[in-house]
Amino acid sequence: MSDRKPLRVGMVGYAFMGAAHSHAWRTAPRFFDLPLQPELSAVAGRNAEGVRAAAGKYGWDSVETDWRRLIERDDIDLIDICTPGNTHAEIAIAALEAGKHVLCEKPLANSVEEAELMTAAADSAAARGVYSMCGFSYRRTPALALAKRMVDAGRLGQIRHVRAQYLQDWLSDANAPLTWRLDKEKSGSGSLGDIGAHSIDAAQWITGRRITGVSALLETFVKERPVGGDFVGLGGHGATGEDVELGPVTVDDAAIFSARFEAGAADGGASDGSAPDGSASDGGPIGVFEATRFALGRKNAMRLELNGTKGSLAFDFEEMNSLSFYDAAQEPDAGFRRIQVTEPEHPYTGNWWPVGHGLGYEHVFTHQVVDFVNAISEGRQPSPSFAEALQVQKVLAAVEASATDDSRWQKVQP
Known part of the structure; x- marks a missing residue:
């Protein structure tokens, strides 16, 4: 038994994200020296049989069929929200008002208005020593965390271009069933x-710059899908035939947008526009973004490339343990070189395996737990805060507004 003070966790939801979060809460104290001892106290879900099965499989001590019971319990310190976005605001606000720390999956909410209410509740709770964080887990990928470190150190100089893609193919089959997503x-x-x-x-996060405006296009390729059935992957799922009931798809299948980032100091200075040497600020990077679940052959290609005045960085989550770097001064004719991000000095990796032994998707959730627990213990606001997640929500809203107005340039709400 650990002599550390317990941090008793109650999780709402137990499907895909619930499994990932459960693994993280169990694993974090076994590989990292945490100041608090996470305990998997209770998991909540509406289906009694399903939530009991999940509790047994993932190691939770007890179950509830109403998330409100978790918040009422005195033996719960933290609420972990792994449910669809339309439930986030109600659960998070109630938990924060009850004095529970909150970890909420992304995106923070389904609207800017809900996200603003959640952020206000989070700010009020933080003044009482109750903290919240949004689960943008890719920040905890060691290679991306290293990219952040390199940008902050000025290794890329003034950022000019940002290219971001997130490519999947799991909805490419038109017979895949209609799900809540x-x-x-x-x-x-x-x-x-x-x-x-x-x-x-x-x-x-990596550039230290907010997106200030966008021009966007959204597309829904498959307008209707079979109602019911379980998704198991591309091919061999869903239903066909004249008797199959179809329901409308009411979200985008793909999103493309260009973006302008806020101005900042040139050559790796402070992102508030004030360069250390008093030089003028830059005009802000330009960016192109693409997200689709119809890119056949791409399973989880979360890609990011930054081009600056001194160098470039490139990352692809399908090769998550490496980062490509180009240094214009040292290697002008060599092109990109590959950094294997498995050294002890790299972010997070020193607590895992010997050099060269890569990490996987599940580790980013463990690192998320580590950072959140440390912040709670130290009495400081963890990142990404609800305020940071609200900024992302404002960009999402601007993209949707632009796409419904013939891709007209749309400013992001300040």
Whole structure:
């Protein structure tokens, strides 16, 4: 038994994200020296049989069939929200007002208005020592965290271009069944919010610049899908035939937009526009973003490339343990070189395996837990905060507004 003070977790939702979060809460204290000891106290879900099965499989001590019971319990310190976006605001606000820390999956909400209410509740709770964080887990990929470190150190100089893609193919089969992710009322948006939000957050976080305006195009390739059935992957799922009931797809299948980032100091200075040497600020990078779940052959290609005045960085999550770097001064004729991000000095990696032994998707959630627990123990606001997630929500809203107005340039709400 650990002599550390327990951090008793109650999780709402137990499907895909619930499995990933459960693994992270169990694993984090076994590989990292945490100041608090996470305990998997209770998991909540509406289906009694399903939530009991999940509790047994993932190692939760007890179950609830109403998330409100989790918040009422005195033996719960933190609420982990792994449910569809239309439920985030109600659960998070209630939990924060009850004095529970909150980890909420992304995107933060289904609208800017909901995200603003959540951020206000988070700010109020933080003043009482109750903290919240949004689960943009890709920030905890060691290679992307290294990219952030290199940009902050000025290795790329003044950022000029940002290219971000998130490519998947799991909806390419038109017979894939209609799920909650294809229902705008529940999910808020399709590829834009589901995966594009990760690209937006990563680009803003690594560059230290907010997106200020966008011009966008959204497309829904398959307008109707079979109702019912379980999704198992491309091919061999769904139903066909004249008797199959079809329901409308009310979200985007693909999103494309160009973006302008806010101005900042040239050559790696502060992103508030004030260069250390007093030089003029740049005009802000330009960016291109793409998110789709119809790119056949691409399973989870979350890509990001930055081009600056001194160098470039490129990353692809399908090769998540490496980062490509081009240094214009040292290697003008050599092109990109590959950094294997498995050294002990690289972010997070020193707590895992010997050099050269790569990490996987599940590790980013473990790193998320580590960062959140450390922030709670130290009494500081973790990142990404709800305020940072609200900024992403504002970009999502601007993209949708632009796409419904013939791709007209749309300013992001300040």
